[in-house]
Amino acid sequence: MNTASQTIRSNSTLGLLSIVALTFFGYLAIGLPLAVLPTYVDSGLGFGVVWAGIAISTQYVATIVSRAQVGRLCDQYGPRRSVLLGFMAYGLSGMLTLASAFTIHVPAASLSLLLAGRLTLGIGESWVSTAAITWAIGLMGSRETVRIISWNGIATYGGIALAAPFGAWLQGQYGFFAIGIFTVGLAIAGLMLAQTRPPVAGVKEKGIGTGQVLSRVAPFGVALALASSGFGVVMTFIALFFHSRGWEGAPFALSAFGLAFMGVRLGLAQAVAKFGGLPLTRISLVVEIIGLAAIAFAPSPTVAIIGAALAGAGFAPVFPALGNEAMIRIPPQNRGVALGLYSIFLDISLGTTGPIAGLFADHLGYSAPFFVGVAAVLLSLILSLGLRKHSNP
Numbered sequence: 038m039n040t041a042s043q044t045i046r047s048n049s050t051l052g053l054l055s056i057v058a059l060t061f062f063g064y065l066a067i068g069l070p071l072a073v074l075p076t077y078v079d080s081g082l083g084f085g086v087v088w089a090g091i092a093i094s095t096q097y098v099a100t101i102v103s104r105a106q107v108g109r110l111c112d113q114y115g116p117r118r119s120v121l122l123g124f125m126a127y128g129l130s131g132m133l134t135l136a137s138a139f140t141i142h143v144p145a146a147s148l149s150l151l152l153a154g155r156l157t158l159g160i161g162e163s164w165v166s167t168a169a170i171t172w173a174i175g176l177m178g179s180r181e182t183v184r185i186i187s188w189n190g191i192a193t194y195g196g197i198a199l200a201a202p203f204g205a206w207l208q209g210q211y212g213f214f215a216i217g218i219f220t221v222g223l224a225i226a227g228l229m230l231a232q233t234r235p236p237v238a239g240v241k242e243k244g245i246g247t248g249q250v251l252s253r254v255a256p257f258g259v260a261l262a263l264a265s266s267g268f269g270v271v272m273t274f275i276a277l278f279f280h281s282r283g284w285e286g287a288p289f290a291l292s293a294f295g296l297a298f299m300g301v302r303l304g305l306a307q308a309v310a311k312f313g314g315l316p317l318t319r320i321s322l323v324v325e326i327i328g329l330a331a332i333a334f335a336p337s338p339t340v341a342i343i344g345a346a347l348a349g350a351g352f353a354p355v356f357p358a359l360g361n362e363a364m365i366r367i368p369p370q371n372r373g374v375a376l377g378l379y380s381i382f383l384d385i386s387l388g389t390t391g392p393i394a395g396l397f398a399d400h401l402g403y404s405a406p407f408f409v410g411v412a413a414v415l416l417s418l419i420l421s422l423g424l425r426k427h428s429n430p
Contacts, residue, residue, distance in 0.1 A: 049177055049181070052173075052177065053173055053177065053181075053184070053185060053188060054188075055230070055233075055234060056169055056172050056173040056176070056185075056234060057169065057173070057188045057189055057191075057192045058192070058230060059120055059165055059169045059172075059230060059231060059234075060165065060166050060169045060170075060189050060192040060193060060196070061192040061193075061195065061196045062124075062196075062223050062226055062227040062230070063123065063162060063165040063166060063169075063196070063223075063227065064162075064166075064192065064193050064194075064195075064196030064197050064200070065196045065199065065200040065223055066127050066130070066131070066158065066161070066200070066219075066220045066223045066224065067096070067158065067196070067197060067200070068196055068197035068198070068199065068200025068201045068203075068204065069200045069201075069203065069204035069207070069216050069219060069220060070134070070204055070216050071197065071200075071201045071204065072201045072202065072204055072205040073204055073205055073208040073213065073216070074089070074092055074093060075089040075092070075093065076089075077151075077208075077213055078092045078148065078151070081141065081213070082141065082144045082147055082148055083144055084144065084148060088148065092151060092152060092155055093155075094388065095152050095155040095156055095159065096156070096158050096159035096162070097159060097384060097387070097388045098156075098159065098388075099155070099156045099157070099158070099159025099160050099162075099163075100159040100160070100162050100163045100384055101163075101381055101384045101385060101388070103159070103160045103164065104163045104167060104377040104378065104380050104381045104384065105247070105377045105381070106377075107119050107123075107163050107164045107167045107168060107373070107377055108167060108373035108374035108375065108376055108377030108378065109247075109373065109374050110122075110164075110168075110373070111167065111168050111171045111172075111373030112370055112371060112372070112373040112374055115175075115236055115237050115238050116168035116169070116172035116175065116237055116373070117168075117172065117231060117234070117236045117237070119164045119165075119167070119168035119171075120164065120165055120168045120169060120172065120227070120231045121228060121231055121232075122164055123160070123161045123162075123163075123164030123165035123168065123227075124161065124225075124227035124228045124231065125161075125224070125228070126157045126158070126160045126164065127157075127158065127161040127165070127220060127223065127224035127227065128220075128221050128224035128225065128228075129157045130154045130155070130157040130158040130161060130220060130224075131216075131217045131218065131219070131220030131222075131223075131224060132154075132217065132221060133150050133151070133153050133154030133157065133217075134150075134151065134154045134213075134214075134216055134217035134220060135214050135217030135218060135221070136150045137151040137154060137213075137217075138212065138213040138214035138216075139214060141213075154217075158220075161224075163377070163380075165227070166189070166193065166380075167376055167377050167380060168373075169189060170185055170186060170189050170376055171237075171372065171373045171376060172234070172237055173185040173189070174364075174372065175237030176235065176237060179364065179365075179369075179372075181306075182357075182360070182361045182364055183305060183306045183310075183314070183357045183358065183361045184305070184306035186356060186357035186360050186361070187303070187305040187306060187357045188302070190298075190302055190353075190356060190357065191299050191302050191303070194295060194298060194299065195299065198295055204216055204219075207219060245367075245368060245371055247374060247378075250367060250371050250374050250375050250378060251378050253363065253366045253367060253375070254363045254366075254367070254375050254378050254379045256420070256423075256424060257359040257360070257362055257363040257379065257424065258363070258378070258379050258381070258382030259420060260318075260355075260359055260417045260420045260421050260424070261355060261356060261359050261360075261379070261382050261383055261386070261417075262382040262385060262386035262417075263386070263413045263414060263416045263417035263420065264322060264325065264352060264355045264413075264414050264417040265352070265355070265356075265382075265383050265386040265387060265390070266386055266390045266394075266409065266410050266413035266414065267325050267326075267328075267329050267348055267351070267352055267410040267411075267413065267414045268348075268352050268387070269386060269387050269390030269391060269410075270329070270390060270394050270406040270407055270409060271290075271291075271294055271329075271332070271345055271348055271349075271407075271410075272294075273390070273391045273394065273406070274394065274395075274398065274403060274406040274407070275287055275290050275291060275294075275332070275341075275345060276291075277398070277403050278332070278403040278404065278406075278407070279338065279341070281402065281403040282338075284337075284338040284341070285338065286338045286341075286342060289338075289342050290332075290338075290341055290342045290345040291345070293342050293343070293345045293346040293349065294345040294346060294349035295349060296346070296349070297345075297346040297347070297349035297350040297353070298350065298352065298353045299353075300350070300353075301349075301353035301354060302353050302354075302357075305353065305354055305357055308354070309354070309357070309358055309361065314358040314359065314361050314362045315358070315362060315424055315425075317354055317358050318354060318355055318359055319418060319421050319422065321350075321351045321352070321353070321354045321355055321358070322351065322355070322414055322417055322418040322421065323351070323418065324347055324350055324351030325347070325348050325350075325351025325352050325355075325414050326351070326411055326414050326415060327344075327347055327351070328343075328344045328345065328346070328348030328350070328351055329344065329348050329407045329408075329411045329414065330344070330407070330411055331343060331344030331347060332344035332345060332348070332407045333404045333407035333408050333411065334404075348410075351414075355417075359421075360376070362424070363375065363379055364376070390409075390410075390413075393409065394406035394409045394410070397409050
């Protein structure tokens, strides 16, 4: 690679990092309350575990409902407006969380404020994460879609992984209100960064209808949703699985999953360029199946940890590789909507995998969710075999 090419690559990487940082700030805010929110609702407010679960899921409901709208907003007005509105929603969420902490002596009011904050947090998530990807594609071109989505995913899971333990420390040191204050601070940082990035104009030309966009995205979205079940069962049930076996080391399994995921994502663009998105997806799904099966049959915690790493490595390419294939089929003026609709399949999968797999766990034990994951990823592999590469990438 000559010096000019290296300079262009370096500049594009710095530009991508500056956009991905928007996603990172957003997911820091999302991760902050994850480790402390269930306990706060359950014992702090006294509403029990059911309402604790509702408080968590409220965010995802808001995210799913607002995905398509933010895509349309990006297509018409450019992604900067969506990012700014998203960080305003994050700021409002922080203020509502802060108000919830100060009204803890009136539990019903505190819970209502908290749920309102969760709703606005979910809206902020969909607006910022979808628009950041659209923004980066607008700046760098559609040929960089795989790299953009890959690095955006690293920012997503890295932000949550860093923020969850930090949020627990904040709550332990200063109380739940500190979560609200820090969320407002992250929102301000995101707004300031977004103002410094070069804008991307909206596309005024009329594209295809939303129904047509959905019909083109859906086959890839369904394959993504089925593959994401493996991610869902590892995140939800690995700790319970280890506990049921009397093993130590569940956090190491989660770390192995996350590190393998991020490691694969870093080199994913080159792998897709070399092997193609669909062939790489199929290989990855096989690796994910092997990893989930290794956990289910694991005779020792070491094998389970290795299985988690394989599952993470296998799942890592799926969203970017299938997403790239889906976006190729969409006109530029509809790509925001397409990305929002595509992401909904992931949201729905993560929202439904836990309850469905949990029913199997109740009746068949804590190995059962991983067999459910194997079956779902196998269906994704079968579906992927029917997908064909677009003739004009």
